Amino acid sequence: MRRATRFLASAMCAAIAATVSSAGSASTSAHAAGTDKQFEWPASFVVLGDGYPHSGDACRRLGESAATANYLDHMAMLIGCPGSRDSAAVRALVGHQRHARVVGEADGVTLISISTESAQAGSQNSHAPMKESPISASGTLPCERGNGQTKTMCKFGVVHHSDRSTTVVVYWPDGATRAIFFSVDGRVMGTAATANDRPMPGDTLTRKHAGINLISVGNERYEVEDTVLSGD
Known part of the structure; x- marks a missing residue:
């Protein structure tokens, strides 16, 4: 009887320990996921839209502010992506946008300039004979x-x-x-x-x-x- 009681107690302790460990792991994973998704844009940026190039994406178009004044060009749009220039979002954007190039980093954001000059020139050639x-x-x-x-x-x-x-x-x-x-x-x-x-x-x-x-x-x-x- 004593052996059966000790075996049952040991089994219950093991089950409780496994449950606590699993809950802790799940909590850690959830926290990490929440941290990735909840990037807070610094007040130094004027953030436009809810994602670039698609709604919900991590990167954003940026307007004129003290942090971006040196990177704005009337023949290009400025994009900001959270993290360093080695982040997945930056690599994906630069890899898929032909005229995209990293121009700097500020306040935890990588700044990317995407030229619009070629697109405008193509539009002029196709619609403006003069x-x-x-x-x-x-x-x-x-x-x-x-x-x-x-x-x-x-x-x-x-x-x-x-x-x-x-x-x-x-x-x-x-x-x-x-x-x-x-x-x-x-x-x-x-x-x-x-x-x-x-x-x-x-x-x-x-x-x-x-x-x-x-x-x-x-x-x-x-x-x-x-x-x-x-x-x-």
Whole structure:
């Protein structure tokens, strides 16, 4: 009887130990998985969207901030991936995106620039029979949308055409663009989503004050100085 009692007690202890060990292991695994999925983006970044290139992916498109100012280019989009440049997310992105390259690291995030110049050039070749001049100048200008809800500085590029007209292409931090078409005498002929589209007057309003063209396109606002058009 005593032997049976001791055997039963030993079996129960072993079962309890196995249960505790299994629970601890499961808890550790769950914690690790939660840590991987719950990356908290530092406040130093302006994070756009919920994943790149697909919704739910670890990487994100990044807007303009102090941490990204040196890496932004109006002919490329900036992507941030959590972790080092050797992480699986970075390797997958650089390996599958032909024009993607790692340009830096900041606050635990690897920064990747993906050129959009080739895609735009291909679009111009297929839709625009007239050969356009390359961007001759670039900089930043005040821009606003949402009736004052979003005020910032947008990058821009200027294209001077052979007929002496000018197109100013504005690049919003979230990747959207706005093309503003100017005639030879500096009047706004219309706007479009991209420089390859036909200019449309639409709901575009313009006025000039102290050498600055104040342009409204729906709920968007732009300030383009005359010197931008003349190249002075």
